[in-house]
Every structure is written in C-alpha cells, then in structure tokens.
Amino acid sequence: GAVVSQHPSRVICKSGTSVKIECRSLDFQATTMFWYRQFPKQSLMLMATSNEGSKATYEQGVEKDKFLINHASLTLSTLTVTSAHPEDSSFYICSARESTGGARVYGYTFGSGTRLTVV
Amino acid sequence: ELKVEQNPLFLSMQEGKNYTIYCNYSTTSDRLYWYRQDPGKSLESLFVLLSNGAVKQEGRLMASLDTKARLSTLHITAAVHDLSATYFCAVGLTSGTYKYIFGTGTRLKVLA
Numbered sequence: 001g002a003v004v005s006q007h008p009s010r011v012i013c014k015s016g017t018s019v020k021i022e023c024r025s026l027d028f029q030a031t032t033m034f035w036y037r038q039f040p041k042q043s044l045m046l047m048a049t050s051n052e053g054s055k056a057t058y059e060q061g062v063e064k065d066k067f068l069i070n071h072a073s074l075t076l077s078t079l080t081v082t083s084a085h086p087e088d089s090s091f092y093i094c095s096a097r098e099s100t101g102g103a104r105v106y107g108y109t110f111g112s113g114t115r116l117t118v119v
Numbered sequence: 120e121l122k123v124e125q126n127p128l129f130l131s132m133q134e135g136k137n138y139t140i141y142c143n144y145s146t147t148s149d150r151l152y153w154y155r156q157d158p159g160k161s162l163e164s165l166f167v168l169l170s171n172g173a174v175k176q177e178g179r180l181m182a183s184l185d186t187k188a189r190l191s192t193l194h195i196t197a198a199v200h201d202l203s204a205t206y207f208c209a210v211g212l213t214s215g216t217y218k219y220i221f222g223t224g225t226r227l228k229v230l231a
Contacts, residue, residue, distance in 0.1 A: 006161075032217055043207065044162075044221040057216075093161055097217055106167060107152045108219065113161040 002028050004096045006111030021079045021114045023094035029074040030096035038091040050077040084118040121146045125222040140225045142191040142208035150211035151184050151191045155204045198229045
C-alpha cells in the first residue's frame, strides 16, 4: 500500500531557530499534501494544503511566514517552522493525496508524525 | 464554518460491552473516514465510507454512514482492551479542495 515517510520523528530545538520537517510519498506521486498540527489530547487541525509547483494554501489563522511550506516535487513536501518558540511545540503530521485518484477510495495516507519541542 | 463533532469525547467501558461513537458533521459530503490513533503515534485508517447507507465491518468494529442525517457511527462489539485508543472521524470536502476535516476525537479506554 501507499507509504508516506515523515522525517524527523522527533526534534528538539532552541527558541529562535528554524526546523524543517520532510514528508515524502515513497511509492506514489502526490499532487497534494496536507499538513496538520495536533496538541496533546486534541484533534488534528489542518494548517495548510500543499500543491506541487504552486504556493501552499493556508487555513485561517495560520501564519504563512511562520510555517513555510514547499512542495518542490510530486513526492516531497517540506514544512519549515521559522524562528520557533515554545508555543510552536506540537505534533505535526502530513498526509498525501495520490495523484491517480485512488485517494477517494482508500483515503489519504498519513506520515508517522514529528514531535517538535522548542526549548 | 464546517463542524465535525464526535460524541462522546471520552469513553470508558468494560471488556465485553458494546458501545457506539457518533460523528455529526455540518456540511454536505459523501465521504467519511474513520481513523485510529494510539498515544504518540500517527493515524491508522479503519474505514472508508463513500455513499449513503454504506456499512463496513472489520473485527469488532462496524462503521456506517447516513449522508442525509450527516451522521456516521462507529459501533464497538464486545470490546477488548486492545481497542483502547483515540478514534477520529474525518469528513472529506467535495468542493474540490480535497481537504479532510477531523472530528473532535473519542478517547476510548477499555477496562479489563
């Protein structure tokens, strides 16, 4: 089945630094990838939709200059948390939509998530 | 604003008992997904429901979809401890954005 690799799984960074999280579709092409944020014991909040070759679409209230998204190829999207602060600490999860249309039938595949801790 | 609400938010039940989790949503959609999340982990796909009246079963879990009522249910039969996890429903938008909007989640704890 479709596999999405997310890296790193855990990262600790100092306040003020930037962190890059990668999301790769390993055996399929993904025109669209999604980035979610999850606080402890809460639901997944959609942050942005990443489309290959174009600018990401951010959800209301998400700072685009804080969370930079790049979808440079059909298999890779990256989320960069810039000038990270402790309040950015969270669990970040990506998901990928298969370009061939099987996504509706099988649902999107989710990455394993990245636990970001800003100290 | 699209809302996806689950009920209950937290469920503690004895092994062997039955229970139903409800997922209500506020917009038109014909695609509803159920996921399981274990602590510290990502999401595991459970069911994909793509039409009104769809019913799917896997082991002790059964999911159904009523698009007219904008309601999906996840029924647990004879619960076992291994089912303890958080369950999310997600509504797929049909407007062309392909987004999923997740429900509030139901934390299930099955007591031995």
